[in-house]
Amino acid sequence: MSPPHGSERDDEVPGPRGGPAHTHESEHARDPRSGVLRAAVFGAPDGLVSNLALVMGVAGGSGDASVVVLAGVAGLLAGAFSMAAGEYISMQTQREMLERELEVERKHIEDHPEAEQRHLAELLAENGIDEEDASRVAAQAHERTDRALEFHAQLELGIQPSSLGAPGAAALSSFGAFALGAAVPLLPWLVTRDALLATMLVSGLALLWVGAAATRFTQRSARYGAVRQLLVGALSAAVTFGVGSLISRL
Ligand SMILES: [Zn+2]
Numbered sequence: 001m002s003p004p005h006g007s008e009r010d011d012e013v014p015g016p017r018g019g020p021a022h023t024h025e026s027e028h029a030r031d032p033r034s035g036v037l038r039a040a041v042f043g044a045p046d047g048l049v050s051n052l053a054l055v056m057g058v059a060g061g062s063g064d065a066s067v068v069v070l071a072g073v074a075g076l077l078a079g080a081f082s083m084a085a086g087e088y089i090s091m092q093t094q095r096e097m098l099e100r101e102l103e104v105e106r107k108h109i110e111d112h113p114e115a116e117q118r119h120l121a122e123l124l125a126e127n128g129i130d131e132e133d134a135s136r137v138a139a140q141a142h143e144r145t146d147r148a149l150e151f152h153a154q155l156e157l158g159i160q161p162s163s164l165g166a167p168g169a170a171a172l173s174s175f176g177a178f179a180l181g182a183a184v185p186l187l188p189w190l191v192t193r194d195a196l197l198a199t200m201l202v203s204g205l206a207l208l209w210v211g212a213a214a215t216r217f218t219q220r221s222a223r224y225g226a227v228r229q230l231l232v233g234a235l236s237a238a239v240t241f242g243v244g245s246l247i248s249r250l
Pocket residue numbers: 105108116119152156
């Protein structure tokens with residue numbers, strides 16, 4: 001069975017505003033909020049697949065619903081903490097790397113103000129500002145080190161010193177998204193002791209939904225994303241269920 005290929009979504013016609021719009025989007029990629037959004041979009045499918053596989057594995061090996069619930073809750077919390085920690089450390093590390101680059105640039109500006117001002121004027125000219133204006137803007141920017149640093153950071157490093165990402169918010173959002181996804185395969189077991197079928201059903205629907213939702217950020221069609229996510233999740237669950245059943249027979 002092969003997932004449907006290609007995009008159903010009409011390709012957006014690149015109009016005269018296509019270029020500028022793209023530049024704008026790549027700026028948004030550095031927006032601290034995009035870290036939060038990314039964490040949410042990728043955290044939920046992770047929680048769903050991970051806890052579905054865990055719950056199915058335990059269910060395959062034990063008929064005891066309370067054991068399944070215990071494992072499911074532990075899996076939800078362990079996964080959410082791990083995701084949040086990973087997101088926090090990686091964003092914080094990236095932030096520290098950018099801060100170091102900014103420090104190096106600041107030192108350049110302080111140690112060689114005239115050369116850096118000339119360099120900024122050149123960079124502005126390369127970006128289409130005519131030379132006279134470029135030297136005037138560069139001179140104004142270099143009246144204050146902080147302002148000069150903003151210009152140099154944007155034009156040389158492509159970063160904004162004032163928005164280097166929000167590790168705490170991204171970690172929180174990762175935690176919440178993973179927990180939300182992980183709760184789906186767990187919930188039926190809180191309602192009934194015989195929840196195997198219900199778990200597969202609600203998790204299947206949720207997999208389709210998160211898979212489709214993630215394609216909003218890609219060129220793929222929603223159907224492709226949904227089917228791909230369902231296949232990956234179902235395969236993981238089938239494997240752990242099989243292993244659980246095998247272990248219970250040992
Ligand atoms: Zn510079």
